Amino acid sequence: NAGVTQTPKFRVLKTGQSMTLLCAQDMNHEYMYWYRQDPGMGLRLIHYSVGEGTTAKGEVPDGYNVSRLKKQNFLLGLESAAPSQTSVYFCASSLGMETGGLETQYFGPGTRLLVL
């Protein structure tokens, strides 16, 4: 099992450009998450999904959109990138039992994004 994978690993964008980050998991997990991590701050939840076809906003959703068309994939889109979106982006997944998110989250290796 590959676990959680993310593409690309690194990307440089100019202000105003768009891009999509792809997250894939092969563990048949129901829940998937997108976080960003900035220096001196904890990981902050951008959006999450509790199942195929569902998405919900997290703590810092502005400037991002997501889609979960297939259970194994969770896409994060930046429509018009801004320098404030320079960050490391982590995707995670969890089993998704009755306890909801109160369980182990498995993270991908991260995507480093630089917006100039």
Add this chain to the structure above:
Amino acid sequence: RKEVEQDPGPFNVPEGATVAFNCTYSNSASQSFFWYRQDCRKEPKLLMSVYSSGNEDGRFTAQLNRASQYISLLIRDSKLSDSATYLCVVPNAYNNNDMRFGAGTRLTVKP
């Protein structure tokens, strides 16, 4: 007050030392807590879950003090491989799917 606060460190300790980190949280209704470990430029990985007063796993002990709203992580007999950043995680007060991460405590174990 931040939802989850940690001493950023760094903590520099010799091999074999015992070291403890604290994490304070603001959500008094939280029932579950987590410690994740993050190596430099890597993804976080679960270290321990804490559902009651505490949990122990080998050299690692997590303790919960609900009255004072803090969680501690104790590492005994530190190894070089314990060098990492330790993240405290607490569910959001209104949404268990929204986990709140502390900024992390950095530990360096030296020979």
